[in-house]
Structure formats: C-alpha cells, structure tokens
Amino acid sequence: MQVARISISKVDRTPYEQNDVGRFQRAISSLQDGGELIVPSGTYYLDSVLIRKPIHIRCAGVVEFIPTDRNKDIFIIEGTRNDLSYQLLEPANRRDQKINLSINPSDIKPGDMIVVTDDSVRFKDNHTDLNTEVHEVFYVENNTIWLRDYIRLPKSPSPSGVNVYKVNPVENVKIDGFRYRMLEGSTCGRGIYANYVRNLQVTNIQGTRGAGSGIQVRKAIQTRVEGFEFTNPQVVGGGQGYGIQFFGGCNGITVRDGYTYxxxxxxxxxGSCEALIDNVVDVCAAGASFLLSHNGYSSDITIQNCRAINSAGTGIVADSQAISSGNPDKSSPLQLTFYGFQIRNCEIINFSFGNAGIHFYSPCKEVFIEGCKIRYRSGSEQELSKLSNAGIRLYPAQTDARIANCTIEGYRRGIAFQSPAGDYDNRDDCQIHISNTVIRNCCSALFFNHGRSKRFRISHVHCEGIEQQFIELNQGDFSYLQIEDVTIIRSPKLRFANHKIQMTSKKSAGAVRNIFIDNKEFSPLPHIP
Known part of the structure; x- marks a missing residue:
C-alpha cells in the first residue's frame, strides 16, 4: 500500500544493513506520486538514492547526509529517453516556433518533452551534445512540431539522423533543507544529480568538501534552486569543484539566494537558455565565477544582483571554446553568436592580471550590461601598462550591445573590444552604445582591436585618472562613431587617441562633441567626418 506521507523515522534498517540507503529507498517506494518523505534532524549515511517519481523530500531540522564511500552522488533523479530519433527536414533558426522533421513522429504528442540537437562537437576532444535544447511540445501535425517555446540557437539537419527525440522526465520532485559532506579523498560525486527532469525544485541545500558539483542538472525544463551554500571543495578544475552546473540545453532555470566559496x-x-541567476555571491573562485556559456551554446540568460569577489579568473564569462576554426589549436568565435545576455546590478572584484570582469568570447546580440561595479584589485603595486586585463571585454565585430550606468576601476583597459586576430567585418547594422558610465584609474578608457565597419555611440562617460589615452586603437575602422558628453579629469598625461581614428569610407558618419577636460594643455580633438 502506498501512502501520501511518511517519516524516515518510521522505516528501520534491516538486521543486515550498515547504512541508511535501503530504508530511504523503501520509504520512497512506499510513497504515492506527490507524496512526502519527512527526514527528522540527524546524520544519515547514504548515497546513490534513486528518485524516479514525483515526491517531496522535506528535511525538518538539522539534517546531514554523508555518503557511504568516496565518489558517490547523494541523490540521483533520472528519467529516460525513447529509442526513436528524428532528423530535421530543414534548418531550425532562432525564434522558430515550429520545426519540420523528415518523417512523421510516431511517439511525440502535445505536452511531451523533447530534445532538439545537432551534430556540433567540441573541436578539441569531439565532446558531443553541445548545441542542444529541451522543449515542451505544443502541437503536432504530420511532420511538423509546434513548440511551447521557440528555438534559441540555430540547428542544422543531422547527417546521423539524430535531431529530435522524446524524453520521459521525472516530474515535480522537491528536495528541501539538507546539508552534506563528501568523504575525504573523493575526486567526484555530486550532492544532487538530475537528468531528464521537469519542474525540479531544490531549496536550502548546503555542501562542503565536495568534488564534483553541488548540483548537476542535465536536459531539464523548469529547474529552480534557491537558498544554497557550497564551500571548500576537495578538488577544482576539469569538471570538479563546481557549485551548480547545467548541461545539455536546460530550459527555464532559476537560481537565486546562494553563496559559494x-x-x-x-x-x-x-548550454542553457532562459535562465535567471539572482542574488548569488561567489568568493575566491579558482576560475570564472559565473559561466553564462562554457562551450558556446547558450542564450537568453539574465544574471542580476550577483557578486564575484576575488575571482582568480573572470567574474562573468561567456566562452566559446567548442567552436573550431580548422586549426586544432584555435577556436573560431565568429561561427557562433550569443543572444540575450542581460547582466544587471552585479559587483565584480578580481585580481587576475590577464582576465576581465565580464568577457564574451564570441559576437553577442540583444545584450544589456547595466548598473555593474567592476574593479581590479592587485596584490602588488603593478603598473597598469604591464597588465593585459579589462573591466569589460566584448567581441569587436557583429556585436549588438548596450553598456549603461556601470563603474569600472583599476584595469589596464576600462572597456575593450578585441579579438585575438583577424579583421572581421561588421556584417549588419549592429551597434554598441556606452552611456552614463564611469571609468576610473585605467591605462586607457576604451580599447579597439580589429573589426571593420564598427558602429559605436559613446555618450555621458566620466573618466578619472586615465594614464595614457581615452581611446586606444590597434587595427580596424568605423562606419559610425559618435562620442559626446564626455568628462575627463585628473589625467594630466592623457591623449585622446594613440592613433588616428580610421573611418570605413567617406560615407561614414559620426562626430566628437561636448568633451570637457580639466587639462588646458590637452591636444586638439580629432575630426570625424
């Protein structure tokens, strides 16, 4: 007989059991769908507990879980996938709400959860399952599937025939209020591992001495994690020592009110889309604090009210390391475009001489960076000109972004638009607008390296303590450059630019006007046609 609620205190160990795994599994088996398992205060020795139906695990009081052995997950929540798979008849583009398959799907109906993917792989090691999204089906007619949402990033028809397949998720699991401690000597193991899930909710979880991830979620719709703390992992790097990790195109993510150290x-x-990261504080990260993208295939992510304090790497990064240029040692960021990144009211303090507070490695569109405070704190009195970092670093071509109401301090370059090499064309009318921003104590305020026919509008920018130049130029030119309402103070050695500003052609547009400088010996401003 299945019950609606049970306390683990009512389920005893058998005479042959040395830990709590068995009684937790029996308690879960006894619950009906939607049932609740109550865990009173205490220390429990368990791992690899399987959850495959909608239940609520509610920990009442101070509850600690300790695995029975090294390298074990505490809870595993895992659905299944169907064997049938389908090929796209034609490419799926961003914002497409319907996709056409090469044949009629026999096992997909409205309300189902499907995976949409292609054959993209990481060029360094052929790691698969990168350009992947999980969606809910709204309607099916013949070979056409209408999605409840829409395609986030372009998908190409797969030669292998695997573009779409149905999954059978574990739904409506809630886990509330426990802490865990991994055994010393662990090199992997997660607090919660979830794969093929829908409407997963995790609240009030604490983990220490971890090795893998505190929480790792794959191929999920509507995941919510609130009130978490992960600290002092045993190992970091190479997929180890992460706080919360999402893989395989998770869609609809909320992560808020957390602390990691x-x-x-x-x-x-x-590889996620439609995500909100809110009020998370990270201290002393060994790498980047917040990864909007790891290999490149992410979109429509908002990170707000977060803090990255003393990050050894970048505070907030969107990496595109999966994109191949044909050269096995280099990526080609132009093969992929990020969409819909919003970074609002975040604080970043980092101390790496070669990284950035915020860094997007590929072109980005629909981007808004607002109200952020970004500061470099060096452990020594290093000259700014010997650094290679920047407060914000974006790709110089095919980027459409707005930066507003930010304060950037202490970097070699305040805001940099640069790529490692190549003079790439700006192929559309995308524009970058910088406004109402303070850049303080930097070697140069703005840095432009590569990119042809760039379009920039710079207005209401206040600069203090700029050591060398307002604009640092390397290569590339502009089809539109307007600089207005700029104030520069306490910068006695300042030049407006280190080189003449190059415009694309006589038809290029722009102007420099309303520049206030407190240095009377400042050289004349350049003329822009």
Whole structure:
C-alpha cells in the first residue's frame, strides 16, 4: 500500500544493513506520486538514492547526509529517453516556433518533452551534445512540431539522423533543507544529480568538501534552486569543484539566494537558455565565477544582483571554446553568436592580471550590461601598462550591445573590444552604445582591436585618472562613431587617441562633441567626418 506521507523515522534498517540507503529507498517506494518523505534532524549515511517519481523530500531540522564511500552522488533523479530519433527536414533558426522533421513522429504528442540537437562537437576532444535544447511540445501535425517555446540557437539537419527525440522526465520532485559532506579523498560525486527532469525544485541545500558539483542538472525544463551554500571543495578544475552546473540545453532555470566559496565555478550554464541567476555571491573562485556559456551554446540568460569577489579568473564569462576554426589549436568565435545576455546590478572584484570582469568570447546580440561595479584589485603595486586585463571585454565585430550606468576601476583597459586576430567585418547594422558610465584609474578608457565597419555611440562617460589615452586603437575602422558628453579629469598625461581614428569610407558618419577636460594643455580633438 502506498501512502501520501511518511517519516524516515518510521522505516528501520534491516538486521543486515550498515547504512541508511535501503530504508530511504523503501520509504520512497512506499510513497504515492506527490507524496512526502519527512527526514527528522540527524546524520544519515547514504548515497546513490534513486528518485524516479514525483515526491517531496522535506528535511525538518538539522539534517546531514554523508555518503557511504568516496565518489558517490547523494541523490540521483533520472528519467529516460525513447529509442526513436528524428532528423530535421530543414534548418531550425532562432525564434522558430515550429520545426519540420523528415518523417512523421510516431511517439511525440502535445505536452511531451523533447530534445532538439545537432551534430556540433567540441573541436578539441569531439565532446558531443553541445548545441542542444529541451522543449515542451505544443502541437503536432504530420511532420511538423509546434513548440511551447521557440528555438534559441540555430540547428542544422543531422547527417546521423539524430535531431529530435522524446524524453520521459521525472516530474515535480522537491528536495528541501539538507546539508552534506563528501568523504575525504573523493575526486567526484555530486550532492544532487538530475537528468531528464521537469519542474525540479531544490531549496536550502548546503555542501562542503565536495568534488564534483553541488548540483548537476542535465536536459531539464523548469529547474529552480534557491537558498544554497557550497564551500571548500576537495578538488577544482576539469569538471570538479563546481557549485551548480547545467548541461545539455536546460530550459527555464532559476537560481537565486546562494553563496559559494573556493569553487572552480559558482554557477555554470553549459548550454542553457532562459535562465535567471539572482542574488548569488561567489568568493575566491579558482576560475570564472559565473559561466553564462562554457562551450558556446547558450542564450537568453539574465544574471542580476550577483557578486564575484576575488575571482582568480573572470567574474562573468561567456566562452566559446567548442567552436573550431580548422586549426586544432584555435577556436573560431565568429561561427557562433550569443543572444540575450542581460547582466544587471552585479559587483565584480578580481585580481587576475590577464582576465576581465565580464568577457564574451564570441559576437553577442540583444545584450544589456547595466548598473555593474567592476574593479581590479592587485596584490602588488603593478603598473597598469604591464597588465593585459579589462573591466569589460566584448567581441569587436557583429556585436549588438548596450553598456549603461556601470563603474569600472583599476584595469589596464576600462572597456575593450578585441579579438585575438583577424579583421572581421561588421556584417549588419549592429551597434554598441556606452552611456552614463564611469571609468576610473585605467591605462586607457576604451580599447579597439580589429573589426571593420564598427558602429559605436559613446555618450555621458566620466573618466578619472586615465594614464595614457581615452581611446586606444590597434587595427580596424568605423562606419559610425559618435562620442559626446564626455568628462575627463585628473589625467594630466592623457591623449585622446594613440592613433588616428580610421573611418570605413567617406560615407561614414559620426562626430566628437561636448568633451570637457580639466587639462588646458590637452591636444586638439580629432575630426570625424
């Protein structure tokens, strides 16, 4: 007989059991769908507890879980996938709400959860399952599937025939209020591992001495994690020592009210879309604090009210390391475009001489960076000109972004638009607008390296303590450059630019006007046609 509620205190160990795994599994088996398992205060020795139906595990009081052996997950929540798979008849583009398959799907109906993917792989090691999204089906007619949402990033028809397949998720699991401690000597093991899930909710979880991830979620719709703390992992790097990690195109993520310390990354949104990261504080990350993208295939992510304090790497990064250029040693960021990144009211303090507070490695569109405070704190009195870092670093071509109401301090370059090499064309009318921003104590305020026919509008920018130049130029030119309402003070050695500003052609547009400088010996401003 199945019950609606049971306390683990009512389920005893058998005479042959040395830990609590068996009684937890029996308690879960006894619950009906939607049932509740209550865990009173205490220390429990368990791992690899399987959850495959909608239940609520509610920990009442101070509850600690300790695995029975090294390298074990505490809870595993895992659905299944169907064997049938389908090929796209034609490419799926961003914002497409319907997809056409090469044949009629026989096992997909409205309300089902499907995976949409292609054959993209990481060029360094052929790691698969990168350009992947999980969606809910709204309607099916013949070979056409209408999605409840829409395609986030373009998908190509797969030669292998695997573009779409149905999954059977574990739904409506809630886990509330426990802490765990991994055994010393562990090199992997997660607090919660979830794969093929829908409507997963995890609240009030604490983990220490971890090795893998505190929480790792794959191929999920509507995941919510609130009130978490992960600290002092045993190992970091190479997929180890993460706080919260998402893989395989998770869709609809909320992560809020958390704290992490000493992790490799605090939150890693590897291939995710429609995510909100709110009020998370990360301290002393060994790498980047917040990864909007790891390999490149992420979109529509908002990170707000977060803090990255003393990150050894970048505070907030969108990496594109999966994209191949044909050269096995280099990536080609132009093969992929990020969409819909919003970074609002975040604080970043990092101390790496070669990284950035915020860094997007590929072109980005629909981007808004607002109200952020970004500061470099060096452990020594190093000259700014010997650094290679920047407060914000974006790709110089095919980027459409707005930066507003930010304060950037202490970097070699305040805001940099640069790529490692190549003079790439700006192929559309995308524009970058910087406004109402303070850049203080930097070698140069703005840095432009590569990119042809760039379009920039710079207005209401206040600069203090700029050591060398307002604009640092390397290569590339502009089709539109307007600079207005700029104030520069306490910068006695300042030049407006280190080189003449190059415009694309005589038809290029722009102007420099309303520049206030407190240095009377400042050289004349350049003329822009």
């Amino acid at each position: 000493g992790m490799r990354h605090s939150v890693d949104l590897e």
